[in-house]
Amino acid sequence: MRPIQANISSHALQHNLKVVRKHAANAKVMAVIKANGYGHGLMPVAHALNQADAFATLNLSEAIELREAGFTHPILLLEGVFSSEELRIAAGFEIDVVVHHTHQINMLQTTDLMRPVHVHLKMNSGMNRLGFPCKDYATAYQHLSSCPQVGEITLMTHFATADTAAGIQQPLARFSEATKTLDAPISLANSATILRHPAAHADWVRPGIMLYGASPVTGTPAADFDLKPAMQLHSQIIAVQTLNKGDGVGYGAQFIAQQTMRIGVVACGYADGYPRHAPNGTLIAVDGQFSKTLGRVSMDMLCCDLSDLPDADIGSKVELWGNLVPVDTVAEASGTIGYELLCAIAPRVPMKVVD
Numbered sequence: 128m129r130p131i132q133a134n135i136s137s138h139a140l141q142h143n144l145k146v147v148r149k150h151a152a153n154a155k156v157m158a159v160i161k162a163n164g165y166g167h168g169l170m171p172v173a174h175a176l177n178q179a180d181a182f183a184t185l186n187l188s189e190a191i192e193l194r195e196a197g198f199t200h201p202i203l204l205l206e207g208v209f210s211s212e213e214l215r216i217a218a219g220f221e222i223d224v225v226v227h228h229t230h231q232i233n234m235l236q237t238t239d240l241m242r243p244v245h246v247h248l249k250m251n252s253g254m255n256r257l258g259f260p261c262k263d264y265a266t267a268y269q270h271l272s273s274c275p276q277v278g279e280i281t282l283m284t285h286f287a288t289a290d291t292a293a294g295i296q297q298p299l300a301r302f303s304e305a306t307k308t309l310d311a312p313i314s315l316a317n318s319a320t321i322l323r324h325p326a327a328h329a330d331w332v333r334p335g336i337m338l339y340g341a342s343p344v345t346g347t348p349a350a351d352f353d354l355k356p357a358m359q360l361h362s363q364i365i366a367v368q369t370l371n372k373g374d375g376v377g378y379g380a381q382f383i384a385q386q387t388m389r390i391g392v393v394a395c396g397y398a399d400g401y402p403r404h405a406p407n408g409t410l411i412a413v414d415g416q417f418s419k420t421l422g423r424v425s426m427d428m429l430c431c432d433l434s435d436l437p438d439a440d441i442g443s444k445v446e447l448w449g450n451l452v453p454v455d456t457v458a459e460a461s462g463t464i465g466y467e468l469l470c471a472i473a474p475r476v477p478m479k480v481v482d
């Protein structure tokens with residue numbers, strides 16, 4: 128079998144949940160496990176984070192999978208439902224829904240449900256994706272609170288700039304103004320808000336990326352927030368080549384040897400989820416020692432420098448990202464963020480829960 132594997136650490140997930148609780152001690156924690164638990168696997172993540180107060184996901188099918196596995200936590204669908212049929216099913220499984228648009232209110236008013244559904248009413252505080260404009264928010268709330276199909280209502284928004292210098296002052300002020308007459312629990316904070324804006328922790332926090340041990344703030348390593356990587360992507364060296372001065376490596380010969388050198392060929396490529404945009408020199412670890420990638424990443428393989436690693440050979444263990452190589456370091460070198468690399472781990476990579 129090809130030696131690539133992703134190890135998932137329940138211990139790290141649980142540690143990171145404690146970090147969330149340390150920051151937001153008075154808030155309840157809704158663990159965001161969309162995108163297959165940010166690539167870590169829906170079920171392993173849900174089991175590891177069983178101590179969370181609620182889960183959030185995107186697809187009704189994922190929410191049902193959690194219910195059928197016995198999870199009794201509140202489960203929220205972050206984009207709500209897409210049809211009356213889905214709304215009926217959600218109510219049947221006691222799954223909560225985001226309401227972000229008038230058409231979803233109409234759906235609630237015109238669909239017969241087994242029981243009322245709990246709703247998170249979303250305000251558009253500046254992201255301009257989902258949510259009611261501030262000026263229409265109180266009216267939307269009134270419509271929902273007078274709708275017999277609606278149970279509890281939570282007030283919610285999602286910040287566009289919690290991780291940047293712009294901060295959340297303006298959107299938070301907008302939210303507070305629009306909700307000042309409403310008496311209901313409030314949910315505002317993604318990971319960046321949890322770590323950087325304690326004033327917005329409110330009643331519920333919604334951590335995603337920090338649970339997985341990557342950083343929500345570009346330029347600040349996850350370790351600075353005491354977060355531990357929940358995924359280690361590792362593989363092995365499956366071939367060794369000795370290059371002479373002037374020899375190229377990989378498609379397009381993007382790396383040319385300046386002297387005689389050994390390189391290792393690693394069983395991991397972009398079809399496994401390693402970014403093709405990772406340039407020459409991206410950090411990698413071989414037998415626990417730091418090295419760098421050489422040449423273009425191909426579909427199934429990439430190459431690394433063994434010049435300073437004379438003992439490395441076929442079978443040497445390679446960490447693509449994990450405890451030694453932060454996923455954010457690979458992401459930054461490749462012009463993206465850790466979120467994208469974790470979510471894009473390919474289905475062909477076997478996953479194993481290791482602790």
Ligand SMILES: *Cc1c(COP(=O)(O)O)cnc(C)c1O
Pocket residue numbers: 159161205285316317318319333334335336337343
């Ligand atoms: C994905 C998501 C989150 C989690 O965001 P992170 O940056 O991963 O912490 C929180 N709230 C909503 C509405 C989301 O869609």
